[in-house]
């Protein structure tokens with residue numbers, strides 16, 4: 001039986017990985033997050049409080065469980081916050097990765113690390129794993145530095161870069177493009193939506209499967225893992241509105257220049273995912289299939 005330890009398990013991806021592991025009897029699942037466990041289901045796995053910016057805590061928790069695989073989903077993911085909270089971004093997205101690498105080396109654990117399409121400048125998407133990063137923001141720069149820590153570590157590793165993850169989170173602590181649109185339009189709130197940035201939305205459940213496969217197979221190297229469809233964020237939001245039969249007149253298009261967010265974003269990303277299809281059996285659902293999955297989950301929790 002393999003032991004898989006997940007960091008940041010209160011987050012969107014972390015939660016989905018834990019739920020997927022719960023269904024497997026060939027894996028011992030160790031869920032870790034900063035502070036208390038906020039998942040709805042609290043049984044069927046072991047929970048440890050773990051702040052990955054503390055080397056002592058990383059060494060202690062990994063030393064206790066000696067995992068075969070560590071999946072690092074924890075990060076400072078608020079792109080604009082990284083512009084001002086630079087030390088925190090470096091601590092979590094770079095230094096903490098060094099702590100994990102060090103502990104994985106001791107236990108010969110395979111590290112699955114998550115990264116982002118934002119490592120690219122968005123001038124010439126869709127991108128393959130061979131394309132050269134050119135980060136435009138502090139978030140992107142720290143994620144790229146974190147990647148290099150893993151790549152140069154000499155341990156066994158996979159890096160999965162992904163794009164706009166969407167899904168239902170247990171404790172509503174996090175929003176994402178689908179939930180944000182759904183909640184705002186249902187409450188008849190106006191939303192301003194970027195009309196000149198293009199991305200490939202990724203269903204959290206699909207990405208979770210790819211992370212687990214990469215870990216169990218100790219699949220070496222870099223993987224681009226996202227949905228197949230690249231679309232304008234404005235169109236993404238309009239599709240969500242139409243799918244849930246919500247009034248799209250509350251959607252107000254805005255250009256990147258007019259919105260002027262603190263962090264610069266790449267205009268067009270999107271990934272070529274053939275390597276993940278071939279080596280991780282990655283078969284992402286279409287955006288509409290993903291929305292069907294979201295709808296089922298919203299019905300289950302009584303939110304639809």
Ligand SMILES: NC(=O)c1ccc[n+]([C@@H]2O[C@H](COP(=O)([O-])OP(=O)(O)OC[C@H]3O[C@@H](n4cnc5c(N)ncnc54)[C@H](OP(=O)(O)O)[C@@H]3O)[C@@H](O)[C@H]2O)c1
Pocket residue numbers: 007008009010011012013014033034035050051052053072073074075076077092114115116117143161162163164165166173174
């Ligand atoms: N979301 C996207 O659209 C997207 C796109 C591209 C790449 N990615 C990458 O994919 C990964 C997963 O993203 P996600 O959407 O699941 O992020 P998320 O929902 O923001 O989850 C990140 C988790 O990290 C936790 N965390 C923060 N500081 C920590 C610490 N010191 N020690 C341990 N955990 C800590 C957070 O805890 P709290 O909940 O307590 O704050 C949060 O639960 C990240 O590496 C991200 O960079 C995400």
